[in-house]
Amino acid sequence: MKIKYFAWVRERVGKSEEMLDPPPDVRTVGELMAWLSRCSESYAHAFETPKVVRAAIDHVHVKPDTPIAGAREIAFFPPMTGG
Amino acid sequence: MKIKYFAWVRERVGKSEEMLDPPPDVRTVGELMAWLSRCSESYAHAFETPKVVRAAIDHVHVKPDTPIAGAREIAFFPPMTGG
Amino acid sequence: MKMTAIVTIRIQEEDFDTAREIAQLSKGRTDIGAVVSFSGICRGSEHGDVIGALTLEHYPGMAEAEIARHANEAMVRWPLNGLTIIHRTGRITPGENIVLVVTASSHRQAAFQAAEFLMDYLKTSAPFWKREEREGGGNWVEARAHDDEAARRWTKS
Amino acid sequence: MKMTAIVTIRIQEEDFDTAREIAQLSKGRTDIGAVVSFSGICRGSEHGDVIGALTLEHYPGMAEAEIARHANEAMVRWPLNGLTIIHRTGRITPGENIVLVVTASSHRQAAFQAAEFLMDYLKTSAPFWKREEREGGGNWVEARAHDDEAARRWTKS
Numbered sequence: 001m002k003i004k005y006f007a008w009v010r011e012r013v014g015k016s017e018e019m020l021d022p023p024p025d026v027r028t029v030g031e032l033m034a035w036l037s038r039c040s041e042s043y044a045h046a047f048e049t050p051k052v053v054r055a056a057i058d059h060v061h062v063k064p065d066t067p068i069a070g071a072r073e074i075a076f077f078p079p080m081t082g083g
Numbered sequence: 084m085k086i087k088y089f090a091w092v093r094e095r096v097g098k099s100e101e102m103l104d105p106p107p108d109v110r111t112v113g114e115l116m117a118w119l120s121r122c123s124e125s126y127a128h129a130f131e132t133p134k135v136v137r138a139a140i141d142h143v144h145v146k147p148d149t150p151i152a153g154a155r156e157i158a159f160f161p162p163m164t165g166g
Numbered sequence: 167m168k169m170t171a172i173v174t175i176r177i178q179e180e181d182f183d184t185a186r187e188i189a190q191l192s193k194g195r196t197d198i199g200a201v202v203s204f205s206g207i208c209r210g211s212e213h214g215d216v217i218g219a220l221t222l223e224h225y226p227g228m229a230e231a232e233i234a235r236h237a238n239e240a241m242v243r244w245p246l247n248g249l250t251i252i253h254r255t256g257r258i259t260p261g262e263n264i265v266l267v268v269t270a271s272s273h274r275q276a277a278f279q280a281a282e283f284l285m286d287y288l289k290t291s292a293p294f295w296k297r298e299e300r301e302g303g304g305n306w307v308e309a310r311a312h313d314d315e316a317a318r319r320w321t322k323s
Numbered sequence: 324m325k326m327t328a329i330v331t332i333r334i335q336e337e338d339f340d341t342a343r344e345i346a347q348l349s350k351g352r353t354d355i356g357a358v359v360s361f362s363g364i365c366r367g368s369e370h371g372d373v374i375g376a377l378t379l380e381h382y383p384g385m386a387e388a389e390i391a392r393h394a395n396e397a398m399v400r401w402p403l404n405g406l407t408i409i410h411r412t413g414r415i416t417p418g419e420n421i422v423l424v425v426t427a428s429s430h431r432q433a434a435f436q437a438a439e440f441l442m443d444y445l446k447t448s449a450p451f452w453k454r455e456e457r458e459g460g461g462n463w464v465e466a467r468a469h470d471d472e473a474a475r476r477w478t479k480s
Contacts, residue, residue: 007380007452008463059385061448075382075450079466082379082386082410082451083363083422083442090223090295091306142228144291158225158293162309165222165229165253165294166206166265166285166431185342188362196367196417202438203360205345209429210353260353272366275473278439281359285431316432 001068005046006077009053012046022068029055030064032074046076054079084151088129089160092136095129105151112138113147115157129159137162171241172248175233177224179256181263191248191270198247200274202281204267210260218299220307222255222264225293229253236287240269243283244276251284253294286317328398329405332390334381336413338420348405348427355404357431359438361424367417375456377464379412379421382450386410393444397426400440401433408441410451440477447474 004017026035033050036043047053055062056075068074087100109118116133119126130136138145139158151157172191176182184205192198208220233251240249248270258264267284271277288294296307329348333339341362349358365377390408397406405427415421424441428434445451453464 004382006382006450007454056382056385056450059382059388075385077382077450078452078463080447080450081453081464081466082381082449083445083470087225089225089293090297139225139228139293142225142231158228160225160293161295161306163290163293164296164307164309165224165292166289166313184345184358188341188360192362192364194418196365198364199366201360201362201364203345203358204431204435205349205358206431207349207355207358208353209356261351274361274363274442278361278435278442282435285435 001071002073004073004075006075008078009046009076012042014042027067027069028064029057029062029066029068029074032068033064033076052078084154085156087156087158089158091161092129092159095125097125110150110152111147112140112145112149112151112157115151116147116159135161171246172250173237173241174250174252175230175237176252177226177229177233178252178254181254182252182266184263184266187250187252187266188268191250191268195247195270197272198270199272200277201268201270202274202277203269204265204281204285205263206265206285208258208260208262208264212298215300217260218301219257219259220264221257221297221299221304222253223295223297224253224255228293232292233288236284236291240280240284244269244271244280245273246271246276246280249280249284251288253288253292255294283320286313286320289313290317328403329407330394330398331407331409332387332394333409334383334386334390335409335411338411339409339423341420341423344407344409344423344425348407348425352404352427354429355427356429357434358425358427359431359434360426361422361438361442362420363422363442365415365417365419365421369455372457374417375458376414376416377421378414378454378456378461379410380452380454381410381412385450389449390445393441393448397437397441401426401428401437402430403428403433403437406437406441408445410445410449412451443470443474443477446470 003020005013033047037047057071088096116130120130140154250268252266267281269277269280407425409423424438426434426437
């Protein structure tokens with residue numbers, strides 16, 4: 001699945017998108033953040049306060065307990081500050 | 084004192100303004116309406132539902148029990164419909 | 167009232183240019199974060215009846231005083247950088263402007279609330295009266311209880 | 324959704340002309356009684372610090388989808404004749420436009436409420452992020468609890 005990062009999450013991760021194939025025991029958005037955090041210090045820094053990071057699956061806002069099965073694109077970003 | 088009329092109050096009275104010198108027992112805005120109503124059918128028609136008619140003394144909205152002593156200009160008009 | 171606040175009030179027969187009024191309030195300024203404009207436009211029908219035109223009568227002197235009083239109240243209640251109120255009088259045909267309120271502030275909620283407050287008061291307290299031209303005659307527009315309610319919310323504590 | 328409603332949504336780097344957008348929504352129509360516009364403008368300072376510019380990042384695809392979803396919700400909740408939403412991205416300097424919402428309706432309260440609803444949602448739900456250029460560096464603007472509260476009032480029953 002494609003993973004995208006925006007704003008300071010993107011800066012901390014060090015890239016704006018990548019293709020990832022998480023192991024089958026990573027079932028939810030929250031578990032994906034935890035799994036990424038274990039991969040490197042950059043991810044750990046991006047997700048150090050997981051409840052601040054927002055997520056979307058296929059362009060729709062989702063909660064951390066949302067399953068990721070079937071997702072084409074998952075995005076992580078800080079709270080929105082548009083308008 | 085100068086009396087002014089606007090909108091359908093003006094149409095019913097048949098004039099937009101006039102100088103009047105009410106007798107001393109006409110003390111309030113409400114009493115002025117009652118006194119005018121006794122003067123002619125035109126005034127009676129204009130003030131037939133006195134609680135609908137609004138009044139202002141010297142450009143400030145007033146209630147029927149407001150004294151008219153010292154007023155330079157008193158105006159009568161229907162509820163406002165601007166904006 | 168801040169020294170930088172620009173208050174413009176006009177009562178006029180001529181049409182106005184909404185775009186120009188908005189631009190004049192905000193152009194060249196970097197302290198304004200939000201500009202809200204309200205344009206009231208003459209409609210061509212009311213409850214299914216065709217309206218040929220409106221004629222707006224007003225009370226010269228009092229109308230200016232009432233609008234200025236409410237403009238001052240808005241400036242006291244909300245942190246505004248600028249405020250423009252224009253109300254037309256005379257004959258106005260469908261599609262034409264009737265009234266314009268523009269508010270500028272650092273904060274969007276102040277700009278929105280001040281504009282709503284001023285429109286509610288113009289509808290219920292400013293001495294203007296609308297007469298509609300309809301097929302077979304004309305009639306004075308009646309005040310709506312709904313507008314009075316809208317205005318009352320600003321005096322609730 | 325009524326056949327006569329015109330909905331325009333644009334996300335763009337270029338500036339926009341507020342006046343033109345208002346005119347396009349209302350010109351030649353006699354069914355519109357009220358037009359409300361909100362312009363969000365880049366300020367030159369925040370809490371006393373000088374802001375050199377803002378850079379707006381967005382999530383292409385999702386931003387359009389989120390705005391369209393809220394535009395549809397506004398059309399369902401209020402009797403609107405038209406609706407325009409424009410959000411800029413990229414680098415924006417003080418005094419420049421950031422965002423525009425224009426609503427047109429027969430009724431002023433519908434126009435006001437729909438514009439406020441859309442602005443509250445753009446602030447809290449549309450995937451845009453602002454970075455400020457300040458003296459000695461830049462920083463991402465933090466979301467404000469105050470904006471979340473403002474957005475929540477539209478979901479209270």
